Amino acid sequence: MPQDNRALRLTWRLLTAATGLAIALAMLFPLVWMVATSFKPEPEIVSFPPRLLPETFTLDNYIGVWERLPFTRLFLNTVVFAGAVTVCSLLLDSMTAYALARLRFRGKGQSSSWSWCCSWCPSRSRSSRCTTCWPASGGSTPSRASSCRG
Template identity: 40%
Template sequence: MTAKTSRRALTSLRVVVLIVGAIVMVTPFLYMLSTSFKPQAYVLTTPPQFIPDPFTFDNYVQAWTTQDFSLYAMNSLIVAVIATGLSVLFSSMMAYAFTRFEFPGRKWIFRILLIGLMVPAMMLIIPQFVLAKYFGLLDSLAGLIVFYVAGSLALNTFLLRGFFAALPAELDQAMQMDGANAWTRYWKLALPLARPALATATIFTFLACWDEFAWALTIINSPQNRTLPIAIQLFQGQNATQWGLVFAASVIAIIPVIIVYLFFQRHFVQGLTSGAVKG
């Protein structure tokens, strides 16, 4: 077998593996989408039907109009947008400080920050609940936002620090010689060049805040403060689950995530092509 034939065989094998992996990943989503358009009586048919017959929009209408679903969606949107914005802002400032400033204990502070990546989130539920009770943040959207921001700072700072460290320090020095202070260098130089990393951090943070269930279920008691994951859980009854409603609500919940991903993916590619710097 020649080298050219071997490369072709390896390429074909990679394509087959990617196709199989794509099918495995996409099939559950397609089944969820299909089931969301089925009447309850046809949800659990055997064998599974990927083409709904009969076809209905009743699940979407009922999901959106039942149990203040639109209010819960708005609560999730408010929490996710504010928490994502604050987290990306604070973590980018911290990452820039770790890469561009010398101060006592810098390495140790960064290492302590990274310990947050090693602690499972469920182990922090009780300490977080005690803190939320002490600061009066129970049963409030502010209680969700504060702890979502705190929980995402470590990962975002780690991600952004690596990107800032790869930027040429000479650019900072040139702006500093022109009289630019630290804030100006951070805001007008580092952030525009870091658009790829900022887009990645934004996508992951928004997804984590939008889909979070355990902490929201722990501290939220009032119906007017519930978020979307709790609303979807309410469709699952004690005796029987209306899977059509659950899947329709899940599809509705996925739409904002897809929009955010598509929007920031465009900025991600743009940042790679127009903001790249070699040093």
């Protein structure tokens, strides 16, 4: 009987691993297709039937992006903006977290509940509709949290 149990566990592990591998490959396939297509010339991209690997390997698509767009400037703008936002967020969020964790003030429980409720809202809706999570009557528990969807 213990031998059957081992065989069943081994079969279950193999089946789980095979299923996980199949799901992982299915999710990675679009990325592989996109990268492979980026190295194909245009006639090969639109040809039928489509092929995964390029017949003629080319870097013209990458060179064209660098020539047509001010890619270095766009990349620099992204790095500067993301860096500034990260630094500001770290500075302001760490001060807020310290105040909420260490200091005693009236409404500490309500502000923590409000913060928790709004952290579950999509960022798109935080500026306009997330106030529906918090009851207008000044209660201490979030209400209508399901209305905080984007």
